[in-house]
Amino acid sequence: MPAARVQRRRTVRTVIALAIVPLLAVVSACGYGDDKDSDKTDPAAAQQSPGASQAGKPAGTSASELRLGFFANVTHATPLVGLKEGFYAKELGTTKITPTVFNAGPAAIEALKGGSLDATYIGPNPSISGFTSTNGELLRIVAGTTSGGASLVVKPNINSAADLKGKKIASPQLGGTQDVAVRAWLAKNNLKTDTKGGGDVSIVPTDNAQTLALFKSGELDGGWLPEPWATRLVQEAGGKVLIDERTLWPEGKFVTTNLIVRKDFLEKHPDTVEALLRGQLATTEFINANAEKAKADVNAQLLEYTKKELPKPVIDAAWPNIEVTNDPLAASLLKLKDEGVHVGVTKDADIKGIYDLTILNKLLTASGKPAVQDAGLGKK
Template sequence: MSVFGTHFGQYRRRSIRTGFAAALLLPLLAMSACGYGSDKKDDKKNTPAAGAGPATAGGAKAGTSASQIRLGFFANVTHATPLIGLNEGFFAKELGTTEIKPQVFNAGPAAIEALKGGSIDATYIGPNPSISGFTSTNGELLRIVAGATSGGASLVVKPNINGPADLKGKKIASPQLGGTQDVALRAWLTKNGYSVDTSGKGDVSVVPTDNAQTLAAFQKGDLDGAWLPEPWATRLVLEANAKVLVDERTLWPEGKFVTTDLIVSTKFLKEHPDTVEALIKGQVAANDWAVANQDKAKAAVNAKITEFAGKPLAQNVLDAAWPNIAITNDPLAASLVKLSEDGVAVGVTKKLDIHGIYDLTILNKVLAAAGKPAVADAGLGPKK
């Protein structure tokens, strides 16, 4: 595992399909090559052949590849894995004739709503929205099938704020209510003795704000700080004279905690395990390449940021943000327990059993085939 920097701008939360802003609309990508995938265009006709192999993940039979997969992600450095997988063709190579349709989101809750509504099949996303999507549907909506990144989030503030005691009465932004950074901010404030609520009131006012708007508001003096993913935390430091008050890595053992996971709808996982396996094989290849080719990986990420967001990330911002994350296939499942507890404590997640949220069967199969060690689900895998 290699340490990377990275969170690309979390731009508007609406997906490409439903509309970013007219200027940012881009054609959906259709990729194809040899490997996994179905030659058929109608999923309903894509049934297993007689004598198909044994049951795989989710109980479906092998050979049920989908004609397409609609994949969500953010245009952020912390989503380097899907950006590299798309730009360098790793997903396309493994998916074969299965068409991949990317959709960009600003934050996790919006992606979860798209998954619930059936407009996407899988998405790269933060842990807290994953938990919320799982618990709000009694465990029916999704499964976490792989990790993607660790780290890459910080609380940045005005220069005259030197510690928690200076935050009383201040206005602090987060990307979206219920998102991973939103929960981290609320939990940290609560631990430091402040009362906060979801209405924006309390000792410290937490204001969910799109990342691009957060930068502009901080530059105008309308915000006192923000808990942000990369590259937005770095952008506020370099472009708005902010300083880092809390690097979230300092709050976790060995500085490791899940920032980005890959989740798949349970329906899609059950019906198309071969397609999910192809996607994960593409991810593992993309991550291996990124670790071995960091400069090329940064360029690939910026190329995709430019395509989906309309402009590239400044090189000094990218270079400063890149070392703040680590790319990994490990979902760091043990950290999810604490994140779940924090979400409940701050009132943005229902208190329900999260056992069964992981299904790492396919990931560990792919890792084993590549000669890599298996990753653990911390006892939160498929129920026996």
């Protein structure tokens, strides 16, 4: 074969090969055939999400969807306001946010275990239970959200712990934060309870809305409840506050609500978690600077998710009982764990490693704010 023809064939093969290389790169970047759930990478989100570049992570770690849980309570003002004002959506960019409402923490933990939830706002005791029951593999607390906002409300003729003997008291759910609080307080007052509703005082895990109805009808004598339900029992059902939980804590501060993230989601999508936290930080500043607008947002969201908004006197009375903060108040978590173990609803285990405040503290220090502490319970 003439040398000229050989050279032409080699040239054509070279041109074709060079043309194929960029096409293969495009196909590879598209990630075809692997987009089944929120843990799969969305390349567009990875390139466009505000969190991707700021997290210092390589492109390709943004989640296509973030499934976020929370409760329709005043103590969950942060997610309610953040969703309403669009702070999360702005920071998450092309990552879709899918909200899910829960009545209490244990149900949210089960959703996290089942893989149908990526992150949730939740109380400390379910966070501990979820961590210990999975040997630390399920979740990490990445921020605090709320302090305070829980009280024991009782019938007007009940004036002390002793008066509760033989009575029925509600909590939102067995093993939840308020459930542990009421059992621990009763135990300190020498009143026994058990997880089946027996003992000196019967603890009846009950949906918050149902608690209000049963309290009105006289079937319940009280409830240890988060806001706005504690205030609703007072204003709508003639109850009185026997114990404001803030009075049981130094400086009146204790963790009521945390933000937790499924551990594998945090590891796969740190930039998405960073975007979520940026949204929370913006929301916290907004709430603390705009109380009236924040209350209006919470009420609008309660109407959206529960089909009923709060009367203005109720939300006005409930609002001062909470403090919106990014500090997880980690020192209070140890006491809460010990109380949960003591009353038999929490497994005793080492909770070191339950916190991962790395991203939160990075964002706080970058904005000139002090870092928050993990009380020695941070990443191992």
